[in-house]
Amino acid sequence: MSEASAVVQLSSVTKRFEQQEVLREFSLSIHDGEFFTILGPSGCGKTTILRLIAGFEHADSGQVIIDGTDVSTLGAEKRSVNTVFQSYALFPHLTVFENVAFGLRMARVARTEIESRVKEVLEMVQLGDFAQRRPEQLSGGQRQRVAIARAVVNRPKVLLLDESLSALDYQLRLKMQSELKHLQRQLGITFVYVTHDQEEALSMSDRILVMHQGQPQQVGTPRQIYESPRNLFVASFIGETNVLNAKILRALDDYRYEAELEGRYQRIIHADRRYQPGDDVHVLLRPEDLRIEYLRDAGDKPGFVGEVKDRNYTGRTLDSIIELPDGLQLRSSEFFDEDDPDFDYSINERVWVDWVHGWEHVIPAENLNR
Amino acid sequence: MKFTPTFRQLAIWLSLSWLAVFVLVPHLLVLVTSFLTADPSNLAVWPLSLDAYARLWDPVYAGVLIDSLYLSLMATLCCLLVGYPFAFVLSRFSPGVRAVCLFLMIIPFWTNSLIRTYALKMLMGNKGLFNDTLLALGIIDAPIRMIYTEFAVIFGLTYILLPFMVLPLMASFDRLDRSLLEAARDLGANAWQRFWRIIVPLTMPGIIAGCLIVFLPAMGMFYVADLLGGARNLLLGNLIKNQFLVVRDWPFGSAASVALIVLMAVLLWAYFQANRRVSRRGGLEDENLT
Secondary structure: OOOOOEEEEEEEEEEEEOOEEEEEEEEEEEEOOOEEEEEOOOOOOHHHHHHHHHOOOOOOEEEEEEOOEEOOOOOHHHOOEEEEOOOOOOOOOOOHHHHHHHHHHHOOOOHHHHHHHHHHHHHHOOOHHHOOOOHHHOOHHHHHHHHHHHHHOOOOOEEEEEOOOOOOOHHHHHHHHHHHHHHHHHHOOEEEEEEOOHHHHHHHOOEEEEEEOOEEEEEEOHHHHHHOOOOHHHHHHOOOOEEEEEEEEEEOOOOEEEEEEOOOEEEEEEOOOOOOOOOEEEEEEOHHHEEEEEHHHHOOOOOEEEEEEEEEEOOOEEEEEEEOOOOOEEEEEEEOOOOOOOOOOOOOOEEEEEEOOOOOEEEEOOOOOO | OOOOOOHHHHHHHHHHHHHHHHHHHHHHHHHHHHOOEEEOOOEEEOOOOOHHHHHOOOHHHHHHHHHHHHHHHHHHHHHHHHHHHHHHHHHHOOHHHHHHHHHHHHHHHHOOHHHHHHHHHHHHOOOOHHHHHHHHOOOOOOOOOOOOOHHHHHHHHHHHHHHHHHHHHHHHHHHOOHHHHHHHHHOOOOHHHHHHHHHHHHHHHHHHHHHHHHHHHHOOOHHHHHHHHOOOOOOHHHHHHHHHHOOOOHHHHHHHHHHHHHHHHHHHHHHHHHHHHHHHHHHHHHHHHO
16 A cells, blocks of 8 residues: 555554543555545444544544644644535534535635635535525435535545435435545545445445454455455455355365365365465355256256255345255355246255356355354 | 313313413403502502503603613523523533432522522621621622622522523523534534534524523512612512502502513514514425425
């Protein structure tokens, strides 16, 4: 990670709330101009990180650096970052125009410039005609846009968004996701977005930080996070995953190993790092990595044979749960094939299952109680 | 139709008759009396006359009205200056601490306010606790004259009416969304700007309500002015009391009462009118939205 292009840097930040350590020796570097998402379940410390950057909280130790300046001791009112709050926090006694103009007035920007900048940014979020409305007269999506306009009009170095879409309904959320992404490209401002919604994170971000219990789990592009999760938490938090326990038997070459899966199936697995014979690993299979065939079609190809325990038609995919003889359940998700309209299984039907070789992801074993 | 009254009906009738007997009828009596003719031996006699109302315009009484408005306004201002920070700090405490503080503030209410005013009189005397303490601490060399001054009346009114200011303010502060203050801070507002641009406008309903329910009763609290203010610092309440008990001019006392009630009613009406205009404007624009 190049330090030169970092617009926000947290180094060895520790934060306690009444003896409870929320972050410990936490470091983070956010690049200039990127859409950076902090993803994790509630209570993982993601909002604390955002509030530390905003200046609402101060670290017990460590530094917060914004645009090359140590701002660790500066309050929120003195930092060149702005926040879009989860509840929007629009001022109910002020019009849309005055809400958006608030930051500029505080900065004592000239009256005429305020006028033109507020108008410009309201046009940008398509609220040009709503300048004289009050917040309570706007819909949820419109309020959301005012909150964004109120922040970006100040031309901050970094825009912080705290679960800003979670209050909207599903359709509007999808729309706002693409608008946000578009806005971020248009403005070239660094966005730091906090969410617990993995789909949102994957679809909007340039990079994602996955947090769990105050610990960073993995930083990477959405693709890296989804396809090469570094541990079981990341794998299971981002999308669905089948986890198979395996033991390495012998190496075939640098990245291919013969392994014993679940103590009974000898298969060849592909890994992205070296393992020694005897190492315990997890083989992670996404539901869409699995292929199912009727027993009569599969012949005696290597693979698993199991019973269909559940099937669920979602419109785009057919999701099934296949139970192997030892009780292990695999989740699969297959896209419909227009050429094969009959493709369906009945409950309790015995089928052949295998994964598309090379699509599996192998990580070192973690102690887990299954 | 059932003739067995439910508890609900009983409660409604009970409170209605209570109001009728103890509020409506006395007020009607006052209203009627104000139109009668004064008579020293029989208090008030026929025929009807507007004499009492005509005398209200006497400059002497205008002077009392202005003094009275001044004392009440000062007391309201003091209540606001003390009550606002008090309510603000209280609203930041945890619910438990807050309940205890409110309880402590309300306890004196269980003692009759007349008795508390007598207590204040003792405390503020030339040899009262206040002067003794200041003398003992060496802050003053001779007792300060506190009792029977304008200051004493304002102090007494403030002391007695403070809770009426604090309670509506508390309600306003409770409704104040903390994230708005963070948002203002995020947008560069310092503490002073957050106070004047966010906190004050958003607690304005509480400020107005508190001022009204302090200001209106303050004008009638004759015993505070009697006990603490001596003869010179009169409230409208004193004027009225004197007409009934000393001068025995009931029609004029009644006319002054009616005038005070009308004044209060006008102020309340203006307050509700302003409130309604604000919400009606919102409502109209809402209709335009659809």
